Amino acid sequence: MKNEQSLNNLARQAAQQRVLPPHNLAPATVGFSTQGHLLITGSEDMIRLAADQLQDMASITLLCTEAIQNTDNAHIEQALAAAATLPAYQTKIEAVKGFLGQFQVSIRHEEQSIELAKLAQNRATFDLILNLGKNSLFTTELAPAGYFHIAPDADNFSDVIQQLPEYIGEFEKPRYFQVNQDICAHSNRGQTGCTRCLDVCPANAISSIKDLISIDPYLCHGAGGCSTACPTGAITYTLPKPTRLLDYLHKLLHAYKEAGGTQPALLLHDHEQGQQIVTELLAQLPGNIIPIQLEELAAAGQEIWLSALAAGVSHILLLDTPTLPESMRALLTREVRLTQIMLSGLGYSESRLQIIDREQLNGNSLELINSLLADQLNSHERINSPELLNSPEPANNSLAIDITTPTTTPAAMPEQHDNKRDVLFAALDQLIAQAPAHESTPETPPLPAHLTLPAGSPFGQVSIDPSSCTLCLSCVAVCPTQALTSGGEKPALNFTEQNCVQCNLCERACPENAITLEPRLLLSDTRKQAVEIHADEAFECITCSMPFAPRRTIDKMLDKLSEHRMFQGAAINRLKMCADCRVKDIYTDLNQHPEKQLEL
Ligand code: SF4
Ligand code: SF4
Known part of the structure; x- marks a missing residue:
């Protein structure tokens, strides 16, 4: 085993040297321009002390929003003497919006709602906001660029004060996404369907404008969750595009194999905290664990994971870090559980896709766990339960990297496609074809016709109540994916299950309430065919x-x-x-x- 591990180590090094990650050298960007007009909010003592240390800003506006925190006489005297020439407005903020260089803050002044920047600086906006109050001015998980919040008990006051002048000038940020409205399942003819991207965005950068999904590139942090949540591929992450990432993985795995490596496992991590952890621990990791740096952990989702597994990767590990936004953690947990349910249903071990943290990457525990769970890949238990998605994490959440048992999947990437859905199903077809559950034994029952999936899954069928359906075809008119089509000359309704993302548009558009949705994964090729689900005499x-x-x-x-x-x-x-x-x-x-x- 030691020898195998050193061979894998060498193979990993060789592959990483030979195949470079798909860095985007000239991504499309958006620009920010700031001159340093700063608004400081909070208690008067703290905002004055902060202003005193920020002499390089173009202008400072003080807005006193809460009572003095420290009533010590010496402190108050010092605070009131600081920035003494600056007036401090005393009122509540009514609304705040914007981003670096473009913050609009409305306050109540003389019984009217007015823009504070206009009142205080005769400007339309502030460039930066420093909030020293107890509560954030933004309710979003990720606040916009140019906004800094130092809560009274935080210890980063000096760091932020030092950083602020660096935010004067011209800045650029990548446009992380492309949106293809043609395949978006959000809305049609006044009905609302999919809202998955809207629901997960931690920066509130996505909105529905006149029934179309729109991403504000200035508010977007590139967390990646919307593209991972999007069932149709209408939102594509661009750093890098999924096709380039898959191409990179394909070449890397090929190079690893050519260099004599066996049982590759991928460790997906983000480019900041995740990269730091990997750099620290790389020497301790088994040679078959290949780190893959992503811009953000949530930027790669189910179609990437399944493609890699179908290509012969033994395990995929997602490295959770403390800086991962909670909404992204929840999304990844949900998507991983859904994928595990699919894998289990096919007879693969669900441990082949796991979210892990730094502790679980510890080299010693890894070796111990390996020896305990060396036969993990042979356990073809089938777990086909919708409750799984909502169930708590498995009690044994330790890292199970099997480096001794061969995988049953082939070492070739599934056929390449541009469309997310096609990529995902090409991988699933490959995994279904190679499924351990095909080899029916008393412990591993044969593959079922379909796997039942949890409510809300973007795969499934549409059922029609024949006694209610009048074949008015309202459902066909709203279906964004051509899952529902008309029978042409014949009064009939056809359904292609593989195209259905369970967006609900058809159910909501049906005037007869004749449609019900059922999340599931049909395993046979019937999934790809247009099947007549209702017909009537002409x-x-x-x-x-x-x-x-x-x-x-x-x-x-x-x-x-x-x-x-x-x-x-x-x-x-x-x-x-x-x-x-x-x-x-x-x-x-x-x-x-x-x-x-x-x-x-
Ligand atoms: S289809 Fe994709 S882009 Fe459209 S609403 Fe759903 S998640 Fe958003
Ligand atoms: S068949 Fe219905 S649920 Fe499925 S994609 Fe079309 S409109 Fe959405």
């Missing part, structure tokens, strides 16, 4: 005999409109005519009875 025009509508639709109209004054007597028969014959019939009638024009 109603033939009573005049020209052309089939023109589903029979149930006409029956329903006859039933609903039989009492209407416009459809009394022979006129009710017009509902049984195609559009052309109906128009002809109306004009013939009006020619014969011109007085009827007055009734229209």
Whole structure:
């Protein structure tokens, strides 16, 4: 084993030297411009003491929002003498928005809501905000660039005061995302469907404007959660693009294998704290663990993990760090559980995808755990339970890197695709084809027809209540992924399960409440085919005999409109005519009875 580990170590080094990470040398950027107009908020003693140390700013506005924190006489005397020439406004903030170079702060002044920058500096905005109050001025998990909050008990006062003048000048930030509205499942015809990106953004940088998803690149921190949560691939992370990341992984794994490495496991980590931990611990890590630096941990999701596993990677480890935003941790936990449920359902060990922390990367415990769990990959227990996603983390959350048991998956990346959904299903198809559960034994029952997935999963089927559906095709009109299509000439509804992201748009658009969604993963190729899920007899025009509508639709109209004054007597028969014959019939009638024009 020692020999194998040193071989893997050498193979890892060789692969990392040969294949360079996909750094984006000239990413698209957004610019910020600041001159140093600073607003300081908080208690008067603290804002004056801070202002006294910030002489290099273009202007300082003091806004006193809370009572003095330290009532010691000497402290108050010193504070009131500091920045003594600056007036301090005393009022509450009504609203604050913006980012570095563009902060707008509204306050209540003489019974009116006014912009503080205009009042204090005759400017439209502030460049920077330093908040020394107890509570943040922003409710988002990640505040915008240019906003600094030092709570009274924080110990970073001097550091921030020192840093602030560095925020004067011109700055650039990458545009982390591209949005393809054509495949977004957010909204259609007044109905709201998918809101997954809106729900996870920790910076409130995503909004729904006139039913379209929009990302504010100035507020965006590039945390990556929206692209990982997006079921259609409408949001693509650009640092790097998933196709480039997959290409890099493919080349790296190939180089590792060529250099004699075995059982590669990937350790995904972010470029800051994660990179520091990996740099510190790399020498202790088993040689088969290959670190992969991402811009942010949440920037790679299910399609990347599954592609790597399908390519023969034995384990994927996501390195959690204290700086990972809580919303991103929750998202990754949910996505990892969903993927584990899929893996378990196919007979793979769910330990092949894990979130770990620094402690679990400790070399000694790793060796111990390896020896205890050396047969991890042979346990083909199937866990196919929707409760799993909501269940707490498994009691044994120790790191289980099996470096002795061969994986059953092939060492080749699945076929490459541009579309997220295609990438994901190419990987799943490969994993299904190689699934241990194919080898049915008393311990490993055969593959089921489908895996039941937790509520909210972006995979599943649509069921139609045939007694309610009139085949009005409202659902087809709103479906953003062409999962639902019409039967063409035939009054029918077709469904392609692989395309369905369970966005709910069809369910909400259906006037008859005839649609229900069921999250699941269909394992057979039927998933890729358009299957007829409802059909009706065609109603033939009573005049020209052309089939023109589903029979149930006409029956329903006859039933609903039989009492209407416009459809009394022979006129009710017009509902049984195609559009052309109906128009002809109306004009013939009006020619014969011109007085009827007055009734229209
Ligand atoms: S499809 Fe993607 S971009 Fe559209 S709302 Fe859902 S998560 Fe957001
Ligand atoms: S079939 Fe319904 S739930 Fe599925 S993608 Fe289309 S509109 Fe959304």
